[in-house]
Amino acid sequence: MDFELGEDQILMRDAAREFAEKKLMPIGEKMDEDEAIPPEIFKELSELGYCGMLVPEKYGGLDLDLLSVTCVLEEMARGSAGLELGLSVHNNLCCAAVLDYGSEHLKDKYLERMASGELYGAYCLSEPESGTDAGSLSCFAEEKVDKFVLNGTKSWVTSAGVAGVFIVFARTDKDAGSKGISCFIVEKDTPGLKLGAKERLLGIKPSDTRDVIFKDCEIPKENLIGEKNKGFKIALSLLNAGRIGAAAQGLGIAQAAYEEAYKYAQEREQFDQPIANFQIIQFKLVDMAMKIEAARLMTYSAAWNREKYGEKAAKKCSMAKLFASETANWVANQALQIHGGYGYVKEYPVERYFRDARVTEIGEGTSDAQRMVIYRSLGKK
Numbered sequence: 001m002d003f004e005l006g007e008d009q010i011l012m013r014d015a016a017r018e019f020a021e022k023k024l025m026p027i028g029e030k031m032d033e034d035e036a037i038p039p040e041i042f043k044e045l046s047e048l049g050y051c052g053m054l055v056p057e058k059y060g061g062l063d064l065d066l067l068s069v070t071c072v073l074e075e076m077a078r079g080s081a082g083l084e085l086g087l088s089v090h091n092n093l094c095c096a097a098v099l100d101y102g103s104e105h106l107k108d109k110y111l112e113r114m115a116s117g118e119l120y121g122a123y124c125l126s127e128p129e130s131g132t133d134a135g136s137l138s139c140f141a142e143e144k145v146d147k148f149v150l151n152g153t154k155s156w157v158t159s160a161g162v163a164g165v166f167i168v169f170a171r172t173d174k175d176a177g178s179k180g181i182s183c184f185i186v187e188k189d190t191p192g193l194k195l196g197a198k199e200r201l202l203g204i205k206p207s208d209t210r211d212v213i214f215k216d217c218e219i220p221k222e223n224l225i226g227e228k229n230k231g232f233k234i235a236l237s238l239l240n241a242g243r244i245g246a247a248a249q250g251l252g253i254a255q256a257a258y259e260e261a262y263k264y265a266q267e268r269e270q271f272d273q274p275i276a277n278f279q280i281i282q283f284k285l286v287d288m289a290m291k292i293e294a295a296r297l298m299t300y301s302a303a304w305n306r307e308k309y310g311e312k313a314a315k316k317c318s319m320a321k322l323f324a325s326e327t328a329n330w331v332a333n334q335a336l337q338i339h340g341g342y343g344y345v346k347e348y349p350v351e352r353y354f355r356d357a358r359v360t361e362i363g364e365g366t367s368d369a370q371r372m373v374i375y376r377s378l379g380k381k
C-alpha cells in the first residue's frame with residue numbers, strides 16, 4: 001500500500017495551492033462581501049484548465065484522475081469555499097455527466113466548450129418539495145415527436161447565475177417513481193428557462209445559488225443524457241463524485257481554519273504569554289490537526305476507490321463526505337473559540353470559515369442522508 005501522491009498529483013496540488021494563496025485568499029473577504037466571484041478569476045481558472053479537469057485531452061481537458069482533482073479542489077476550498085463548490089459541481093457532476101453518460105454527439109457538442117470554461121455547468125436535482133427524497137421530484141419532461149417539453153422548478157442550483165448549461169433531472173414517467181426520471185442537458189438561453197433571484201446565503205456567499213424555472217421549455221431529443229427513465233441512477237452515481245468534491249471542500253475549510261487558529265495562538269498574549277503556551281489550546285490544535293489528517297486520508301481513499309471501482313465505492317464516498325464535513329464544522333468552531341471575541345467579528349477570516357463550513361453538512365445530501373446511505377451498505381461485502 002502506497003500513501004504517497006504521484007508526481008503529477010503533487011504538481012497539480014501545488015499549482016492549485018499557489019493559485020489559492022495568490023489569487024483567492026487575498027480577496028476572500030471581498031468576495032464574501034460582494035457575494036460574487038470576479039469575472040477575471042473565472043477567466044484565469046478557465047485558462048489554467050480547471051474547468052476541464054476530468055475531460056480528455058481531445059476535448060481540450062486535463063484528463064486528470066479523480067484523486068488529482070480532489071487535491072486541486074481541497075486547495076481551492078482553502079482559498080474560497082464558495083468558488084470550490086461551483087468548480088466541484090462543474091467538474092465532478094456536470095462534465096462527468098456528459099463524459100460518462102452522454103452520446104458521442106453530446107460529447108462533441110459540449111465537452112470542449114465546458115472544458116474551456118465557455119459553458120460553466122450547474123446541476124439541477126433538488127426541488128422546493130423534494131430534497132433528501134430526490135426520487136420524488138416532480139419537474140416534468142413531456143415527450144413529443146422530436147423534443148421534450150420541460151415544466152417545473154429546480155431549487156438551490158449552485159452557479160445558476162453564471163452557468164451556460166444545466167444538467168437537469170426531470171420526470172418522464174409520472175407513475176414510475178425514481179424509475180421514471182431522465183437526465184437532460186439544457187442550454188442557458190433555451191426559451192422558457194428563467195432564473196430566480198439570487199439566494200442570500202449564510203456562508204459560501206460568492207456562490208451564485210438560485211431557483212431555475214422551466215415553463216414550456218423545449219429541449220431537443222438529442223439532449224437526453226443516457227437512456228430515458230434511467231436518469232436517477234445517473235444522479236446517484238454522479239453524486240458519489242460530487243460527495244468527494246464536498247469532502248474536499250470540508251477539508252479545505254478545516255485546513256484554513258486550523259492554520260489561522262495556530263497562527264493566532266502564537267500571537268495572542270494573555271497572562272503575559274502566548275495563549276499557545278496553555279495546554280488546553282495546544283490540545284485543541286492537536287485534535288484539529290488529527291481530525292483533518294483523518295478526513296484527508298478518508299477523502300483521498302474515496303477518490304482513489306471511486307476512480308478504480310466506480311459505484312462500488314459509494315460507501316467510502318459517503319463516509320468521506322460525512323466525516324470531512326463534520327470535521328470542517330468542528331474545526332471551524334474550535335478555531336473561532338481560540339480567537340475568543342476576535343473570532344466573532346469579520347476582522348479575522350475564521351468568522352467566514354465558520355459560516356462557510358455549515359453548508360458542507362447540507363449540500364450533496366445532508367449528514368443524515370449520508371448515514372442512511374452508509375447504513376444501507378453495512379453488512380454488504
Ligand SMILES: Cc1cc2nc3c(=O)[nH]c(=O)nc-3n(C[C@H](O)[C@H](O)[C@H](O)COP(=O)(O)OP(=O)(O)OC[C@H]3O[C@@H](n4cnc5c(N)ncnc54)[C@H](O)[C@@H]3O)c2cc1C
Binds near residue numbers: 089159369
Ligand atoms: C448552498 C446550497 C447549495 C446547493 N446546491 C445544490 C445544487 O447545485 N443542486 C441541487 O440539486 N441541490 C443543491 N442543494 C440542495 C441540497 O442538496 C439539499 O438542500 C439537501 O439535499 C437537503 O434537501 P432539503 O434542503 O430539501 O432538506 P430536506 O430533505 O427537507 O431535509 C430536512 C431535514 O430532514 C432530514 N431528513 C430528511 N429525510 C430524512 C430521513 N429519511 N431520515 C432522517 N432525516 C431525514 C434532513 O437530513 C434535514 O435535516 C444545495 C443546497 C444548499 C443549501
